[in-house]
Amino acid sequence: MHSPKLLPRPSTMCLLWLLLLETSVSFASLDWFFEHPRTLYSWKGACVWIPCSYRIPRLQGTLENLTLYHNYTYNQTQKEYMGTILYQVSSFPRGRSISNGRVQFLGDNKSNCTLSIQPVTVQDSGVLGLRMRTISDKWLENIYLNISESAPMPRIQLPAEMQESQQVTLICSLDVACWGYQLHWALPDTLYSSLEREPVPVTSLTPKAVSMENKVQFRPQWMHHGKKLTCQLRESQEGPALSEATVSLDVKHKPKLEVEVSPRDAVVMKGETVTMTCHVLSSNPELLSLWWLKDGQEKLRGTDRPRGQERPRGQEQGPIMLTLWKVTKEKSGKYVCQASNTLGVGKSKEVNLQVHYAPEPSQVRIQPSPARENSPVVLTCVSQANPPPTNYIWYHNQLEVVGTAQALRIPMVLLSHAGNYSCVAENSLGPGQVGQEAQLDVQYAPKDVAMVIKNPTPIREGDTVILSCSYNSSNPVVTRYEWNAPGSSEYLSSGVLKIQGVAWNLGSVSCAACNQWCSWAPFVSLNVHYIPRDVKVTVMPDSEIHSGHRVILSCGFSSSRPAKVHFSWRKDGVLLRGGRELSFNAITPEDSGSYACLVNNSVGQAVSEARMLQVLYAPRRVRVSIRSKERVTEGEQVVLTCESDANPPASHYAWFDQNNQDLLHYDQTLRLEPVAVEHSGAYWCKGVNRLGSNHSSASTLTVYYSSKTIGRRAALGLGVCLAVALLAIGGHKLVQSWKRTQSQQRLQETSSGQSFFVRKKKVRRPPVEEAPQFLGCYNPVMEDATSYAVLRFPDTTRTGDAGTSQAQGPSPDWDKDTVVTYSVVKKRQVGDYENVPREVPEDEGLHYSELVHFGVGERAPAQQEVEYVTLKH
Numbered sequence: 001m002h003s004p005k006l007l008p009r010p011s012t013m014c015l016l017w018l019l020l021l022e023t024s025v026s027f028a029s030l031d032w033f034f035e036h037p038r039t040l041y042s043w044k045g046a047c048v049w050i051p052c053s054y055r056i057p058r059l060q061g062t063l064e065n066l067t068l069y070h071n072y073t074y075n076q077t078q079k080e081y082m083g084t085i086l087y088q089v090s091s092f093p094r095g096r097s098i099s100n101g102r103v104q105f106l107g108d109n110k111s112n113c114t115l116s117i118q119p120v121t122v123q124d125s126g127v128l129g130l131r132m133r134t135i136s137d138k139w140l141e142n143i144y145l146n147i148s149e150s151a152p153m154p155r156i157q158l159p160a161e162m163q164e165s166q167q168v169t170l171i172c173s174l175d176v177a178c179w180g181y182q183l184h185w186a187l188p189d190t191l192y193s194s195l196e197r198e199p200v201p202v203t204s205l206t207p208k209a210v211s212m213e214n215k216v217q218f219r220p221q222w223m224h225h226g227k228k229l230t231c232q233l234r235e236s237q238e239g240p241a242l243s244e245a246t247v248s249l250d251v252k253h254k255p256k257l258e259v260e261v262s263p264r265d266a267v268v269m270k271g272e273t274v275t276m277t278c279h280v281l282s283s284n285p286e287l288l289s290l291w292w293l294k295d296g297q298e299k300l301r302g303t304d305r306p307r308g309q310e311r312p313r314g315q316e317q318g319p320i321m322l323t324l325w326k327v328t329k330e331k332s333g334k335y336v337c338q339a340s341n342t343l344g345v346g347k348s349k350e351v352n353l354q355v356h357y358a359p360e361p362s363q364v365r366i367q368p369s370p371a372r373e374n375s376p377v378v379l380t381c382v383s384q385a386n387p388p389p390t391n392y393i394w395y396h397n398q399l400e401v402v403g404t405a406q407a408l409r410i411p412m413v414l415l416s417h418a419g420n421y422s423c424v425a426e427n428s429l430g431p432g433q434v435g436q437e438a439q440l441d442v443q444y445a446p447k448d449v450a451m452v453i454k455n456p457t458p459i460r461e462g463d464t465v466i467l468s469c470s471y472n473s474s475n476p477v478v479t480r481y482e483w484n485a486p487g488s489s490e491y492l493s494s495g496v497l498k499i500q501g502v503a504w505n506l507g508s509v510s511c512a513a514c515n516q517w518c519s520w521a522p523f524v525s526l527n528v529h530y531i532p533r534d535v536k537v538t539v540m541p542d543s544e545i546h547s548g549h550r551v552i553l554s555c556g557f558s559s560s561r562p563a564k565v566h567f568s569w570r571k572d573g574v575l576l577r578g579g580r581e582l583s584f585n586a587i588t589p590e591d592s593g594s595y596a597c598l599v600n601n602s603v604g605q606a607v608s609e610a611r612m613l614q615v616l617y618a619p620r621r622v623r624v625s626i627r628s629k630e631r632v633t634e635g636e637q638v639v640l641t642c643e644s645d646a647n648p649p650a651s652h653y654a655w656f657d658q659n660n661q662d663l664l665h666y667d668q669t670l671r672l673e674p675v676a677v678e679h680s681g682a683y684w685c686k687g688v689n690r691l692g693s694n695h696s697s698a699s700t701l702t703v704y705y706s707s708k709t710i711g712r713r714a715a716l717g718l719g720v721c722l723a724v725a726l727l728a729i730g731g732h733k734l735v736q737s738w739k740r741t742q743s744q745q746r747l748q749e750t751s752s753g754q755s756f757f758v759r760k761k762k763v764r765r766p767p768v769e770e771a772p773q774f775l776g777c778y779n780p781v782m783e784d785a786t787s788y789a790v791l792r793f794p795d796t797t798r799t800g801d802a803g804t805s806q807a808q809g810p811s812p813d814w815d816k817d818t819v820v821t822y823s824v825v826k827k828r829q830v831g832d833y834e835n836v837p838r839e840v841p842e843d844e845g846l847h848y849s850e851l852v853h854f855g856v857g858e859r860a861p862a863q864q865e866v867e868y869v870t871l872k873h
Helices: 010-021 189-194 707-749
Strands: 033-035 039-043 048-050 053-055 065-075 080-090 097-099 103-105 115-117 126-133 138-148 155-157 168-174 182-186 201-205 210-218 228-234 241-248 251-262 267-269 274-284 289-294 298-300 320-324 333-341 344-347 351-356 363-367 377-382 391-396 399-401 407-410 419-427 438-440 442-447 450-453 465-470 473-475 480-483 489-493 496-499 511-514 518-520 530-533 536-540 551-556 559-561 566-571 574-578 581-584 593-600 605-607 611-613 615-627 638-647 652-657 669-672 681-689 692-695 699-701
Touching: 039 048, 048 138, 065 103, 080 103, 080 126, 155 241, 168 182, 168 228, 182 201, 182 210, 210 228, 251 333, 274 289, 274 333, 289 320, 320 333, 363 419, 363 438, 377 391, 377 419, 377 438, 442 511, 442 518, 465 480, 465 511, 530 593, 530 605, 536 593, 536 611, 551 566, 551 593, 551 611, 615 681, 615 699, 638 652, 638 681, 638 699
Parallel strands: 039 138, 251 344, 267 351, 615 692
Antiparallel strands: 033 053, 048 115, 065 080, 065 126, 080 097, 103 115, 126 138, 155 168, 168 210, 182 228, 201 210, 228 241, 251 274, 274 320, 289 298, 289 333, 333 344, 333 351, 363 377, 377 407, 391 399, 391 419, 419 438, 442 473, 450 465, 465 496, 480 511, 489 496, 511 518, 530 559, 536 551, 551 581, 566 574, 566 593, 593 605, 593 611, 615 638, 638 669, 652 681, 681 692, 681 699
C-alpha cells in the first residue's frame, strides 16, 4: 500500500505531461503520475470542473476501481482511508457506481480522470482524495477546493502606460471555470469607435489551469483620459453582474487647445484691434508652456497675465489671450496657439487674420524682360490690397490703353510696343495710386543681313575668296558673326572672312550677324569654275567583246563648270579623234588596247582612267615554226611549234602530217628526237580556243642522210652500177649481131628503103607537168625486193623543125643508135620514195622492154647518156 503523495517534482511533471499526450509510447517510470490544478476555486451554487489526467505504472494493467473521498483520514489499524465518499466506481467500465448526484466522473480507466461537481456548497471546501486501484497497485491523489459564499471579483490587467492613438490591450480574467458563466466589459460609448475588434469571452480548461478571460483592444484618444472601464462576471449576456472590477484610463497625450477670436470672422479694418484667446482643453502629463505662433515662424507671447508672463508650471490650466492693437496689413497672417508637455507640442486650429486696406501704389512686372520681338509678353499690375483689387487701369507712355485686367497680354510684341508702362489698382475700399513706371525693352535679331563677295568673278577652284557680312540694325548690338563656309578659312576682321583654296563643290555660302540671336543672310552661290569631274569611259556592250561585233565607247562626267566641254580620245597614249563616242561597227583584234577619254573646258582638262578593251577572237595566223639548224641531218633534235594569235590563247592543239593523218599529239610543240630520214615531209597543226579553231599551212621538213649513210649507199650503188655496165656491154654486142642479121634480111625484102618497127602496145601515162623535182634517197632498210634502174636515151629525131622532120637517109651505123630500156619486173605496193609526192599512180604489174628500130636514113648523132636515175626502195 502506498502512502499519500502530492504533486511530483516540477521538472518530472513537465516530462510526464509530454508523455501523457503520446499514449502509444511505453513509459519507463514505476510511479503513478497525475496532472490537474492544485487548487480549484468556485462559489456557492456554481460548479467545479476538475480537469485531470493520469498514468498507471508500467505492467500494472488498467484501472479497476476509483473512489472520490472528501476530507479523508487514514486508519492505521485497518490500514485504509476513511471519509465521505462522493463518488465510487468498480469493475471498469461496466461496474457498479455510487454517487450523490452532484459528482460526475468524465474520464476513463486509462488516462483521463476529469471530474465535475455541480452545484457546490461552501462545505465542499477542503481536500478531495482520488483513490485509484489496479489489480496489483493503488494510489490516492489530493485535489483542493476553495468554495466562497459569493462570486470572486475579476482581475483587470492594464499596460504600464497608454498613449494617445497607440494600440493597447486590456485583459479581464478569473481563475474559475464553470460552464454558463462569462466575463463581459462595460465600456463608455465614446470608446466603441476606437475598438480594434469586439471583445469575446473565453473559458479555458486544461490539466494545468482553469480560467475565464475577456480581452479588449483599442486605440485610446485624448478624450478617453479619465474614463472608467468595468469588467463583470455574469451567468448570461443579459444577466445581472455577480461581481465586477473597475479601472480609470490614464491616457497620455499632448496638450489639446482651442482658440476663440474677436471679431469671430477674424476680418478687421486697418487700425482696429483683434483679440485671440487660447483655451487648454486637456494635457497629460501637465502643461509646461503655452505660446502663439504667426505664419509658422514668429513666436508671440500671450497676455493672460498683466505682465505677459507665461503660466508657471504646475498651476491650473487656463486661457491665454493675444491682443493686437491698431492692426496693420503686416498683422495679416495665420495664427496658431501651441502648448507643450513632456510628450511634445500640441497645436490649435489656425486663425487666418485678414486686415482690409485700400490698394497701395502699384508696380508693373514684365515677363519676360527684356522681350523679344514677335514673342508673347505679359505685363502684370502688382498692388498690395485686402480685399484683392477687382479693377485695373493701364497707361503706356502716360496714355491710357485698353485693359482692365490685372495682366496686360501682348501676343506678339512689336517695336511700337516698347516704352514705359504704369497702372492703378482698385478694390472695394477705393482706387490706389500710380506707382513706379516699368520700361518694356523690345529686342530683336540683326535685320537686313547680307553677304558680299569681294573677288572679281568668275572664281576658279583653288582661288582665295574674300567675303564680307553686313546688317542694318540690331538690339542689342551685334557681338559676333557666323559663317557656313567649309574649308580652310581665316577671319580678317569683324564680319570679313577669307577662304583659301576654294573647293570646286563649295556651293552656296551665307553669314549670320548675332547678338543674343542670329540672323542669316540669303545664301549666295560662288559658282566656282572647275574642270570636269568624275570622267569615265563606258563600254557597250559591257560583257565580252568578240571580234566582228559592234562596240561603242562613251565618255561621261558628273559635272563641269562651265558646262561647255570638248571630248577627245587617246589609245595607248596616242591621240585619236574627238567626239563623245568612239564606235566600232565591226571591231577587230587590232582595236584592242587602253582607251582614255579627255574632257576639256575653259578651266582645264580632265582625263579618265584608262579602260582596257580586250577583243576576243578565235585562233588566227596559225603556222608551224621549225626550230633546228639550217640543214637537218638524221639523228639531231627538231622542235616543231604551233604558233597562233588568239584571245583567249589557244587552249589545245592538234598535229597532222602531209597525208592529213592525225598524229595524236596535242601539245603546242612537237619534238622529233632523234630525227630520222623518214620524218621528212609536210606537217601542219590546228589551234583551238573556246571561240573556235584554225589550222596552219603545211611546212616541209627535209631530213638529210648523214655522211656515214651516204658513204654506205654510194658504195652499194657503185657496185650495182658496175654489174649493170658489164651486163649492158654483153647485151650490146649480142644486139648488134642480131641487128646486122635482121638488116640484111629486110634489105632484101624491100627495095623502098623505108624503115619500120614493131612495138608492143602499152597505154602511156600523160606527161607530168613540169614541177620541182625531188631527189629520192635510197633506203635499204625499207627495201624488201630487188630494186631496178631505168636507162632512158634521148630521142635525137626531135632535132630540127617540125616541118622538116623527114629522115635524110640511113646511117651507116644505125645499129649503134638502138635504144634499150631495162626495167625490173617487180613493183612494191607502197610508196618507195621519201620526200617525193605521188601525183600520178604507178602501174601495177610487169614493166615492159621496148625495141625501137629506126628506118633507113641517118639519125642525128647524139651522145648516149643517162637522163635520170631513180633508186626505189
